[in-house]
Amino acid sequence: MIKHLEDEIQYLRMQMTHERQRAEVAIDRLLNLKLGVPGVTHATREELREFESEIEKTVRDPEFTQAGNVE
Numbered sequence: 001m002i003k004h005l006e007d008e009i010q011y012l013r014m015q016m017t018h019e020r021q022r023a024e025v026a027i028d029r030l031l032n033l034k035l036g037v038p039g040v041t042h043a044t045r046e047e048l049r050e051f052e053s054e055i056e057k058t059v060r061d062p063e064f065t066q067a068g069n070v071e
Contacts, residue, residue, distance in 0.1 A: 032039065043051070058064050 029039065
């Protein structure tokens with residue numbers, strides 16, 4: 001019985017921490033909106049693929065690969 005209660009207390013502490021973190025994020029968002037700071041955007045999968053494609057092109061470019069060679 002005591003072990004069960006200890007486990008439940010641990011679980012509730014974890015939930016409280018999670019909810020506190022969510023509240024902090026929500027408060028930050030509200031403050032940013034109030035101050036007129038734009039929110040952080042995340043790249044879409046398509047944008048990430050496009051970015052990776054550009055990196056691959058650059059890495060394969062002979063001028064790029066030879067730029068670090070000292071002759």
